[in-house]
Amino acid sequence: MYKYDTYDQAMVDARVEEFRDQVRRRLEGHITEDQFKPLRLMNGLYLQLHAYMLRVAIPYGTLSSAQMRMLGDIADKYDRGYGHFTTRQNIQYNWIKLEDAPDILADLASVEMHAIQTSGNCIRNTTSDQYAGAAADEVVDPRPYAELIRQWSTFHPEFSFLPRKFKMAVIASDIDRAAMKLHDIGIQIVKNEAGEIGAAFYVGGGMGRTPMIAPCINPFVPIDQFITYSEACLRVYNRHGRRDNKYKARIKILVHELGKDEYTRQVEEEFAHLLTQNIEPPLAELERIKAMFADPPFETGLSDELDRSDPDFALWVDNNCLAHKQPGYIAATISLKPVGGIPGDATGEQIRLMGDLAKQYSFDELRVTHAQNIVLPHVKKADLYALWQVLDANGLGTANLDLVGDIIACPGLDYCSLANARSIPVAQKISQRLAGQAQQIGELKLKISGCINACGHHHAGHIGILGVDKKGVENYQLLLGGCEGADTSLGQITGPGFDEDGIVDAVEKATSFYLSQRQDGERFLDTYRRIGMPAFKEAIYG
Amino acid sequence: MAEVQFRFRGDEPVADPAVTVDSFGEQSNASAVRLEPGDDARDLLPHLDRLQLIEVNFPVFGDGRGYSAARILREAGYDGELRAVGEVLVDQIAFMRRCGFDAFAPEVPLDPADAEAAFARYDHVYQPTTDGRAPIWNLRHG
Numbered sequence: 284m285y286k287y288d289t290y291d292q293a294m295v296d297a298r299v300e301e302f303r304d305q306v307r308r309r310l311e312g313h314i315t316e317d318q319f320k321p322l323r324l325m326n327g328l329y330l331q332l333h334a335y336m337l338r339v340a341i342p343y344g345t346l347s348s349a350q351m352r353m354l355g356d357i358a359d360k361y362d363r364g365y366g367h368f369t370t371r372q373n374i375q376y377n378w379i380k381l382e383d384a385p386d387i388l389a390d391l392a393s394v395e396m397h398a399i400q401t402s403g404n405c406i407r408n409t410t411s412d413q414y415a416g417a418a419a420d421e422v423v424d425p426r427p428y429a430e431l432i433r434q435w436s437t438f439h440p441e442f443s444f445l446p447r448k449f450k451m452a453v454i455a456s457d458i459d460r461a462a463m464k465l466h467d468i469g470i471q472i473v474k475n476e477a478g479e480i481g482a483a484f485y486v487g488g489g490m491g492r493t494p495m496i497a498p499c500i501n502p503f504v505p506i507d508q509f510i511t512y513s514e515a516c517l518r519v520y521n522r523h524g525r526r527d528n529k530y531k532a533r534i535k536i537l538v539h540e541l542g543k544d545e546y547t548r549q550v551e552e553e554f555a556h557l558l559t560q561n562i563e564p565p566l567a568e569l570e571r572i573k574a575m576f577a578d579p580p581f582e583t584g585l586s587d588e589l590d591r592s593d594p595d596f597a598l599w600v601d602n603n604c605l606a607h608k609q610p611g612y613i614a615a616t617i618s619l620k621p622v623g624g625i626p627g628d629a630t631g632e633q634i635r636l637m638g639d640l641a642k643q644y645s646f647d648e649l650r651v652t653h654a655q656n657i658v659l660p661h662v663k664k665a666d667l668y669a670l671w672q673v674l675d676a677n678g679l680g681t682a683n684l685d686l687v688g689d690i691i692a693c694p695g696l697d698y699c700s701l702a703n704a705r706s707i708p709v710a711q712k713i714s715q716r717l718a719g720q721a722q723q724i725g726e727l728k729l730k731i732s733g734c735i736n737a738c739g740h741h742h743a744g745h746i747g748i749l750g751v752d753k754k755g756v757e758n759y760q761l762l763l764g765g766c767e768g769a770d771t772s773l774g775q776i777t778g779p780g781f782d783e784d785g786i787v788d789a790v791e792k793a794t795s796f797y798l799s800q801r802q803d804g805e806r807f808l809d810t811y812r813r814i815g816m817p818a819f820k821e822a823i824y825g
Numbered sequence: 826m827a828e829v830q831f832r833f834r835g836d837e838p839v840a841d842p843a844v845t846v847d848s849f850g851e852q853s854n855a856s857a858v859r860l861e862p863g864d865d866a867r868d869l870l871p872h873l874d875r876l877q878l879i880e881v882n883f884p885v886f887g888d889g890r891g892y893s894a895a896r897i898l899r900e901a902g903y904d905g906e907l908r909a910v911g912e913v914l915v916d917q918i919a920f921m922r923r924c925g926f927d928a929f930a931p932e933v934p935l936d937p938a939d940a941e942a943a944f945a946r947y948d949h950v951y952q953p954t955t956d957g958r959a960p961i962w963n964l965r966h967g
Contacts, residue, residue, distance in 0.1 A: 444889025
């Protein structure tokens with residue numbers, strides 16, 4: 284994986300000192316809270332309902348054992364013993380003191396980490412496929428391209444005060460595991476007929492209150508021009524994106540209002556100009572980065588056999604593990620969704636343990652998934668049972684990847700000052716209610732947001748739940764039919780909302796109806812797409 | 826009118842007041858113009874040879890259109906004074922400098938020590954702009 288050189292390290296070290304200085308000026312009253320707000324936000328520090336929340340960047344979701352251990356230590360030392368993994372493959376701490384924040388950043392910098400641009404109206408942490416480098420279906424490992432974006436976007440002088448936040452994702456396989464088309468810019472690394480590598484640009488997707496699926500504006504930008512092309516996309520947005528209304532300020536609104544063709548025309552014009560400015564990094568830089576993402580030293584000639592005699596283990600393998608490109612290896616997902624638990628939460632002790640297991644079993648590497656789980660990408664099949672036993676003994680062996688209990692949920696009204704309703708208790712109740720049926724129901728992606736900002740990706744859930752405030756009472760709307768993969772679709776609202784218990788009942792009615800209607804091999808989503816909303820509506824409200 | 830607090834140029838400042846982009850088009854002798862966030866910097870490109878001062882206004886610091894305006898002007902070869910005015914805060918000036926601003930007239934004067942530290946904070950940069958600093962990836966690869 285990527286290792287900082289002295290330049291990268293100097294950058295994050297200088298940032299720690301800068302933020303220390305900003306916090307000092309705030310605490311001494313030299314700057315107002317209004318002036319401090321964008322500064323702390325650009326360091327990932329939010330003022331929440333009860334305390335400050337610090338969001339730490341995990342570029343493209345990749346972590347080393349030492350980094351993971353540090354995240355566990357920070358949870359214990361500065362928080363209440365927990366960390367919360369997020370849908371942007373980051374981690375958040377919910378109980379931070381402002382005066383501790385500079386020290387936390389210093390601790391992070393000691394393991395090549397930071398909180399740069401994890402919030403604010405700037406280019407955020409770039410996400411990627413959690414199985415990058417392990418999946419058999421990828422054209423190349425997408426992470427070197429994401430790392431190049433990380434460098435280019437870090438302290439970008441022109442794009443640090445955009446109309447609104449800006450999220451990019453990079454994938455390199457046709458199966459989209461990163462919800463790429465629901466990003467401000469989604470990039471798919473592709474190979475053309477001549478065998479050359481390029482970047483397909485999808486611009487103007489997003490969730491929030493106006494969900495949009497990004498159209499492809501250029502199917503093949505040569506790889507030695509893709510940073511310049513990104514710069515052109517951003518410049519058109521920075522100049523012309525709406526600033527009169529923060530709810531219409533995302534790039535999706537600009538692309539929608541201009542129309543895809545006109546936006547593309549403006550980008551191409553700016554791109555032609557920027558090509559004369561020589562802003563593209565040299566290809567040697569991409570090669571330098573790529574070398575750091577070379578395959579780990581896999582053993583060869585290993586058996587693909589697994590001893591499946593322990594049924595609990597066999598179930599976990601079937602549900603949580605993905606075939607690896609290297610014979611004898613497997614990619615294992617550690618579910619952070621125990622039945623009735625808080626989605627994405629882990630204790631400091633669990634975080635350190637996962638770090639240690641990565642060192643022992645996965646070539647010192649972990650991934651955070653946008654579904655708020657952890658992946659050990661390169662586990663030898665011969666070690667898998669021993670690994671699972673340790674996970675299981677520590678509350679990390681839940682066999683529910685992509686099942687109904689594998690819920691994405693935002694922090695909701697328990698923490699977030701923007702929320703209208705709580706998300707976590709709803710997730711916990713659904714998880715408990717349906718735990719016994721989850722295996723029978725099969726793949727079902729359930730996603731919960733506590734407000735229309737859609738941090739819990741409810742538009743993209745096979746079942747989505749949106750918490751709203753209805754005359755001072757929490758109310759939950761139900762959506763069906765969303766999907767975030769290569770066949771991205773947006774969920775549709777079923778009808779009137781429900782109270783907290785009512786939404787749990789409604790979800791169960793939907794899954795029961797699916798079970799009664801499904802044909803051979805159909806997932807919930809397939810049945811929904813086949814028979815449509817009216818039948819489900821009847822089952823839920825009838 | 827706020828005073829120029831920082832200036833990174835050796836020439837004499839222009840005495841003329843800056844005019845709006847609209848009236849600039851009608852005054853063939855004007856040498857100073859003021860860009861508002863909604864103005865298109867590219868409208869000035871045919872007139873760069875007679876411009877000695879372009880003020881770019883930041884009515885609120887969060888409106889970042891002025892950064893693009895500055896780069897567009899510098900990329901087109903403008904070498905006169907480019908002055909940031911309005912809500913110019915200490916934590917924005919290093920970004921502005923990189924985009925080509927070489928004069929700063931903050932509405933509220935900045936603490937000189939804080940500003941000096943901000944200008945000098947980062948020894949290296951990742952991206953090339955027209956400010957002449959070599960990006961890190963060039964330093965890595967010679």
